[in-house]
Amino acid sequence: MPKAALSKGFIYVILILGSILMLLPFIWMLSTSLKSSGEVMMMPPVWIPSDIKWENYATAWEMAPFARYTVNSIVVTILSTLGELITTILAAYAFSRISFYGRDVVFAVLLGTMMVPGEVLLIPNFVTLSNLGWIDRYEALIIPWTASIFSIFLLRQFFLGIPKELSYAAKVDGCNNFRFLWTIMVPLAKPALITIALLKAIGSWNAFLWPLIVTQSKEMRTLPVGLTSFSTEAGTVYELLMAASTMIILPMIVLYLILQKYIIEGVARSGIKG
Amino acid sequence: MKKLLLLMFAAVLAVVLVACGNEDSESASAKEEGDSKAEEKTTENTEGIGTVIDSPVEIEFWHAMSGDHEKALAKITDDFNASQENITVKLVNQGSYDDLSQKVMAAAKAKNLPVLSQAYEDWITEYLENDLVTDLTPYVNDPKYGWSEDELNDIVEIFRQSNTWDGKFYAMPFNKSTRIMFYNKDYLEEAGLEVPTTWDELRTAAEKLTMEKDGKKVVGLGLENSVTLEFNQWVEQAGGEYLDEESGEFKLNTPEGKEALEFVNGMIQDGVARTAGEDGYMSGPFTRGDVALYIGSSAGIPYVAGPAEETGINWSAAVLPAGKEAATPFAGTNVTIFNSATDEEKLAAWEFTKFLINTENTAYWASKTGYLPVRYSALESDAWVKYKEENPVYGVGEQQFDAGFYDPRVAGANELKNAVAKELDKVLLGEATVEEGLEAAQKAADNILGN
Numbered sequence: 001m002p003k004a005a006l007s008k009g010f011i012y013v014i015l016i017l018g019s020i021l022m023l024l025p026f027i028w029m030l031s032t033s034l035k036s037s038g039e040v041m042m043m044p045p046v047w048i049p050s051d052i053k054w055e056n057y058a059t060a061w062e063m064a065p066f067a068r069y070t071v072n073s074i075v076v077t078i079l080s081t082l083g084e085l086i087t088t089i090l091a092a093y094a095f096s097r098i099s100f101y102g103r104d105v106v107f108a109v110l111l112g113t114m115m116v117p118g119e120v121l122l123i124p125n126f127v128t129l130s131n132l133g134w135i136d137r138y139e140a141l142i143i144p145w146t147a148s149i150f151s152i153f154l155l156r157q158f159f160l161g162i163p164k165e166l167s168y169a170a171k172v173d174g175c176n177n178f179r180f181l182w183t184i185m186v187p188l189a190k191p192a193l194i195t196i197a198l199l200k201a202i203g204s205w206n207a208f209l210w211p212l213i214v215t216q217s218k219e220m221r222t223l224p225v226g227l228t229s230f231s232t233e234a235g236t237v238y239e240l241l242m243a244a245s246t247m248i249i250l251p252m253i254v255l256y257l258i259l260q261k262y263i264i265e266g267v268a269r270s271g272i273k274g
Numbered sequence: 275m276k277k278l279l280l281l282m283f284a285a286v287l288a289v290v291l292v293a294c295g296n297e298d299s300e301s302a303s304a305k306e307e308g309d310s311k312a313e314e315k316t317t318e319n320t321e322g323i324g325t326v327i328d329s330p331v332e333i334e335f336w337h338a339m340s341g342d343h344e345k346a347l348a349k350i351t352d353d354f355n356a357s358q359e360n361i362t363v364k365l366v367n368q369g370s371y372d373d374l375s376q377k378v379m380a381a382a383k384a385k386n387l388p389v390l391s392q393a394y395e396d397w398i399t400e401y402l403e404n405d406l407v408t409d410l411t412p413y414v415n416d417p418k419y420g421w422s423e424d425e426l427n428d429i430v431e432i433f434r435q436s437n438t439w440d441g442k443f444y445a446m447p448f449n450k451s452t453r454i455m456f457y458n459k460d461y462l463e464e465a466g467l468e469v470p471t472t473w474d475e476l477r478t479a480a481e482k483l484t485m486e487k488d489g490k491k492v493v494g495l496g497l498e499n500s501v502t503l504e505f506n507q508w509v510e511q512a513g514g515e516y517l518d519e520e521s522g523e524f525k526l527n528t529p530e531g532k533e534a535l536e537f538v539n540g541m542i543q544d545g546v547a548r549t550a551g552e553d554g555y556m557s558g559p560f561t562r563g564d565v566a567l568y569i570g571s572s573a574g575i576p577y578v579a580g581p582a583e584e585t586g587i588n589w590s591a592a593v594l595p596a597g598k599e600a601a602t603p604f605a606g607t608n609v610t611i612f613n614s615a616t617d618e619e620k621l622a623a624w625e626f627t628k629f630l631i632n633t634e635n636t637a638y639w640a641s642k643t644g645y646l647p648v649r650y651s652a653l654e655s656d657a658w659v660k661y662k663e664e665n666p667v668y669g670v671g672e673q674q675f676d677a678g679f680y681d682p683r684v685a686g687a688n689e690l691k692n693a694v695a696k697e698l699d700k701v702l703l704g705e706a707t708v709e710e711g712l713e714a715a716q717k718a719a720d721n722i723l724g725n
Binding site (some may be wrong): 213217 | 380554555574585
């Protein structure tokens, strides 16, 4: 069937072009991270540096206390992801399976808060945290991020897709809500949960403005804040910035590759794009 | 489903309304509290600075210096801390200037401002309006802790002026830069040209230097993307003014403003000048040899020097060409002390400020960063003279001190400059005529200034 083969070939051409397009910035980042400062600005861009400068990585690493930043990033990412999973599971279950007075109103109000842009909340949130005495502490970096309306919505939709009959059957067998949630719903919702965790982990790992605003000391800062070491008002040291960026995004790329198939499943099933 | 949607809409509306309402009342109450606090403070201030520091005081200095700049600042701070028995200064890097400004605003509302911060002049105007900064004049004049007249007048005049509001000092100059003209020595030599010193010479040079060179196109003059944001340079050179600080009147839509815009726009439309565009900063195209002349910040010297060494560009720098007048903007931040600090903290901060910009340290700072020394005496200091011998371009900035002027210091200056730049950009892009651009800029400025 030449026609089918042709259309299949066509699809592959488009897909390959698409993936090249998506990969290009990463390749550029990688190649820039190995260039000398003179080559960075060459036009047309030099793709393979004439003199590969591995030392850019060492120099970049020394420009800021990246070791400490890495520890902080890991702690913050893991704890806020775990926290968010717990609150999300509980809230999504309540909103999808337990009927209580005013449930839909509460849910609608929660969804409404998604419409408020984060920038507006920055100063009020800062004031709140400062009143709590959390500035420059892990609490400020983690606790405000342990709940996400978007995740609750995502998981609620997923839960709604699980047949009610399961819970009826469980109830008949004398299973309470909590046990039903942990032993039946959560395992069934694994793809959605992994999606939520991964989106959260990436977001938390890359967060810049919030960690910068709520911390004061180098000991409390996270990796993206370290990237500011390479820019000043008059210019940016691109080769070092790219070397540091490469090091920083590597863990997230690895994590994504490992969990990729769940992400697609989770997003596709719930019908929502992340 | 329809019901749910309606409900959601109502909820969103409710949330937004509540949020807006809160915002207003909150900021109002914050301001009230701020005011009453400020009153208390002023009464305290009249007691003078009879304070002595006899127990340990730790103060925070918020800054936006990174990389080598941060290292140099840390060295000076360490030296200070080592020299002091009771005062410890803690440096806190707050990211970029934008981040720093946001954070100071947030901290002001949360009432946990640091003792010291870097700040641009227009920020300080805003802090002044909100009663956040300390008048440093009593400190400057204090017989024990202050400066002698000579020591005060040793600070470069333009920097003294830019830190004075109604005859009072509210900050001291720290990291100051200026704009200079970089030039490609080889290109100029080949074309048989001298370094342009006037607008006419600049125009002629830009024309002659726009050429084909080894199969690539060279444009005569390179300008930063921020040229319209920093357009006051050109207006002042044309003999005009960007904004009258006293009356708060926007002055670009005048014959001088028109002359300035026609001059810059003319060169761009004729293809003898270009902006950095997607290159971000002009240092890129300049070190590639794509432009022959380049007007930009002296803070950009390291970004030219590094790559130029590799690409083999033979370059130097000179003072800005003069129009009707020689006029050079001086930018960069100052050190200001917030009045939420205790008297001891303020005094400690003042001691640090003095140390930071003493002759030796301002020379050291300048030689490590490319910023300008802020004291005349530092210009002759051994460290700086030696440094200039090795790096002659760093000596260009100080030759323009007498032609110096500073950015408008009105509150909201940033918003104003951005709105005006947006209109002027349209002219440079050929979307509007010079007259239309100036009209629109005037309208935008009046809107913001409330004229």
